[in-house]
Amino acid sequence: MSSFLPSYLLLFILLYSYFCYAMSSSVFTSSCQLQGQFHLNIMHKTGDVILGGLFPVHFFSSVPDLSFASEPQQPSCHGFYVQGFRQAQTMAFAIDEINNNSSLLPNVTVGYTLYDNCAELGIGFRGALSLASGQEEQIILHNTCVGKPPVLAIVGETSSTRSIAISSILGLYRVPMVSYFATCSCLSDRQKYPSFFRTIPSDAFQVRAMIQILKHFGWTWAGLLITDDDYGLHAARSLQSELSLSGEGCLAYVEVLPWDKDTDELRRIVDVMKQSTARVVIAFVHLSHMINLMEEVAKQNVTGLQWLASEGWTATGAVLQTPKFMPYLGGTLGIAIRRGEIPGLREFLLQIRPDLHHNNNYGNSMVRFWEFTFQCRFAPAPAGWVEGGGAICTGKEDLENVNTKFLDVSNLRPEYNVYKAVYALAYALDDMLQCKPRRGPFSGHSCATLQSLEPWQLLYYLERVNFSTPFGDQVSFDENGDVVPIYDVMNWLWLPDGSTKVQNVGEVKRSAFKVEEIILDEDKIFWNFESKKPVRSVCSESCPPGTHMVRKKGEPKCCFDCIPCSEGKITNKRNSLECTSCPEDFWSNPQRDHCVPKKTEFLSYFEPLGICLTAASLLGTFICTVVLGIFIYHRRTPIVRANNSELSFQVLLSLKLCFLCSLLFIGRPRMWTCQLRHAAFGISFVLCVSCILVKTMVVLAVFKVSKPGGGTSLKWFGAMQQRGTVLFLTSIQAAICTAWLVSASPTPHKNTQYQNDKIVYECTVGSTVGFAVLLGYIGMLAVLSFLIAFLVRNLPDSFNEAKLITFGMLIFCAVWVAFVPVYISSPGNYADAVEVFAILASSFGLLITLFGPKCYIILLRPEINTKKAVMGRGAELIPSLCIHTY
Structure with missing residues (x-):
């Protein structure tokens, strides 16, 4: 109990004390206590x-005394x-x-x-x-x-x-x-x-308005001056961001003006402006900072700059009323708050x-205004408030009689x-x-x-x-509390008498499509340059069509080199970031600004090489026809009869086909010419070489007949056997060609690998194996004919043509052995020319070597085209030979 009483008493004392405090402080009807009053x-x-x-x-x-030894003053x-x-x-x-x-x-x-x-x-x-x-x-x-x-x-x-x-x-x-x-x-x-x-409007819109001005005059390279506060720093960030997003320009430099008149810092900033290639300077600054800067600009005589002013100092009178600034600031373009009429x-x-407002605590500001306007003072003068001179203000002065901007x-x-x-x-x-x-x-x-x-x-x-x-003007606020944006565009006109006038030359406002719209009256704009035209301010001149921009390393994106487009690529716009490849059948013109159709190339009938090859082919065909006519006309003469006239006629016909098939290699490749050219070429040459091979074998058989025990050799080389052999050998080549065309037929092809600016029309071989087998089979028959002719080359000269066959086949083999590497390494239509040349060379070689001497005898030496002359020292062989050759 004794321990409980002190606690109870303590609680009672606390409750009583609180009640007394509440009653004494009038909790239910009290007043707020002001810490102090503000008297400005x-x-x-x-x-x-x-x-x-x-x-x-x-x-x-x-600033009042802050020692806190006494109550702080206002x-x-x-x-x-x-x-x-x-x-x-x-x-x-x-x-x-x-x-x-x-x-x-x-x-x-x-x-x-x-x-x-x-x-x-x-x-x-x-x-x-x-x-x-x-x-x-x-x-x-x-x-x-x-x-x-x-x-x-x-x-x-x-x-x-x-x-x-x-x-x-x-x-x-x-x-x-x-x-x-x-x-x-x-x-x-x-x-x-x-x-x-x-x-x-917010600076976000002002920044976009300035970008519209930069874009309008093509100024992509500008310097930026700002104040070291929220106004300048946020404007700088916004301007850099907007320029980066829009791609309309770059900042050459960003300089922060000092708050006080720091001469060394201002001198450094002006030096940066002088050394920069940017001729446009954007100034997001306050009036006082601009005045300090212009003092240094005038001191260093920095001319030739185009100033872009923010609304903070565009239409202010302090700068305009300083004549020494006008040689540098004349022609300034600026964003200004919308002007209105009230x-x-x-x-x-x-x-x-002033006397109307003394009872409303209004006297001090009005007294200051009156003293400032009329350059007088009220008596007694309020301590620290006198703006005027020694004249006494009466309060009855007339405002209309004084020159004041008020x-x-x-x-x-x-x-x-x-x-x-x-x-x-x-x-x-x-x-x-x-x-x-x-x-x-x-x-x-x-x-x-x-x-x-x-x-x-x-x-x-x-x-x-x-x-x-x-x-x-319409007044409403968006979701951010911003008003419908609109700005006036101002221009500082430097008049001949040295005075300056700020004139309205346009406006920037937000259109119905939520984009900035600029309207300028360029005829009214005063340019402070000798040309009386807008200055050009770019880091790099725009790239003409045919070139693309390549950014300079370590420089802003507005500083670039103009690199010509590579072959096959073009651009027909200025300042392109990359070049566009031309379509497959087109190529870039020399200026690299348009795609033009590629030149087509093939072995044409109308180009010099094609004309020569065509003429040679037709000439060979004509000569074969003439020789065939001569042989037919003189078919009963000994020189024709002694050399197996039927095989000779077949050789001439096959040579004529060889000459004619070369024409399939000339002209623009088509599907049918591609498929026919190699087949015709392969079959024609096999027919020719087969006939020559049979002629050689007949000579070898006759040679063996002249020896003891060789009387039965000729029975295997009668007329039917000769025709059958030629047909059999030729049918093998026909089978090779058929298999080739069925499995992998040659087709027309537009080849762009040899020359990018040309389309080479050629025939793909389809199957390289098929083409190799075709050439190999011809080569095999040619080599076999050459070897057999070489063996019988020493028979009597009067009627033996083995030496002529040997020489002819040597030429034939040499041409085609040289053809293979040259054909493989020849580009484009030259491969067709090489093949045509090989066909013509080998055909002319056979025609001249086999039929040249005979035609010479028939036409120029008819006296030796007799049985007696042909018999000569080999007369004992004539009867047997004639049996198998007539």
Whole structure:
């Protein structure tokens, strides 16, 4: 029991202490405690719904003392930026216009709270948090803040880096943020930035727009300058990726400009630009970086470059108003934010007076603007805020009497995007408040009400907003929160008086087919070159037809050599990556840009060689006919009768066939000529050689008869035996030819192996074995005839023709022995010519050697063509010989 009491008492004390703490701290009705307030307020206006805004009213900021010995002070800003102040005024004008529009948000007053980000990430981030959380302490009931959210949405930021940082936080709480100047393509990532929207196209589209300009002018070789932030780095990655995918160009170099004015680094970058062969320079940079770079460009007098400007500095006045830059920047082409018209804005700006806004915590920014514009100061001068000289500002100065770009509403670009952003939020809010009960998009088909608006509810309607501006531009957001993209293409015109004018020369927009479409008025473009024409910027000149590109080792793909297409391949396009092979029956022309039909080649009747061979064949046929006629006419003379006239007639007929079959080898090969030529050739020559062989054997038989015991030899060589022998020997060759044609018939063939640019028409032998057997059989008979004739060559000369046969067959064998290796090694139609030549040579050899001497005797020496002369010293043999030869 004693041990239990201390524990019980301890629990009671703890419960009592908690109750006392709850009662003393007013848990049920307490307020949020602000850590601090943000005082860089531009202007504020109350309303039923509040929209926030972040604008760069100053260029620079001063960092407070961070020793933490005392409470940190608020940052201070200096370097008044008129354009940023005008952008803030444009938002105020748009909201006033909406409040005065009875058809848009009726019975709802829209207010605003605008902050100065001083072009500084930390200040802009703090301003965004102040807008989202509010500047006043909120009452808490049952752990819930009472009242409307401080702002329903925020218009801003200008910088991609600041937009990334702020959207990362606002996206967690689904607070809409609509930027009018942040272009980084990374902000299109809906997973990271679910509540981010923008009325300016992303850099992804700007990059593709620049690629369209490069493509339009044929600039495939360019340098790239970027800033060392998200704007420049993402643009560089996107540009390199798009160029790689499209194949439209390459980057000669990528240089990152330093944030500060690093003279050595800038000098190095300019040296790179001078040494590069790229004559086009793309600059994705901020204005301040461009000014620093141009100081060094002017110092080194780097001319002859064509500048392509991003929207960050295309239409800015600071560079344009520096005359010393114009010899280098004149003719610049750039991408600019879409220009728009905002009716009534100038009149609104003229109504601004510093004394009208002191009660709205608006005096500081207006005082800075008034002092900057009129170069005066208010008395007493706010510490650290004086921009003007020693004159005293009255607040009654007339804006129309001063030359200031603040009132120039003829070239509204960022302001036009601010105007569209405010109206996008207004239309989304109007759609949300027009929701019909029980038909809403939220849980239970509920609708949002003016008394219980939540920022995340506005996101649903903002994604579906769709309206037209007074200028006629359609405003809607895609699934990534990006607006329908459109850019103006600007050109820097250098006027004769030394002044510069930025003129609109076209536009780039997305077509209905989701592709970038560029429209340029080239007649209006000013080129800052002596030729007054676009500069040529390529790493390698385009390859003409007939050549293909071969990339240089270690160089970008735009740097290449033009290599002529190899034989048989062509390309008829410029900059071809490879050559195309011609069809089988075609060949490349000398220029390698067209395929032309291949030259056909065969042993033609109309070429010199074919004409000569044809003439020789016909001449041989004619001579055979004449000799045959002579022999028939003188068939009863002793010289004809003594040499076996029937076999002589057969030899002449077979020789005539040999001469004629050579014609089958001339002319374009056909199926029937291929099949017939070798068969006719083989049979004709076997018939001829068979007759000669039989004649030789008859002479040998007669020779044996003249010897004792040889009287029975001639009975085996009578007329019937001679005819039978010739027929038998010839039929063997006919059988060989038949087997060859049946098993593997020769066919016409288009041969392209000898010469690629020619088609050699030839006859394939079909079966090499068949062709070899055919030639071997002829050779065997020829050798046998030669050997027998050689044995009987010493018989009496008066009637013995063995010596003539020996000499004839020697020529025949020599021709065909030489034919085989020459035929095998001869290309194309020369193989046919060799075979024809062998046929003609062997035929003429036999004709001349066998019948030449006889014709000489018959025609020129008829006195010795007598029985007595033929008998001579071999008269004793004549009777026996005549028995078997007549």
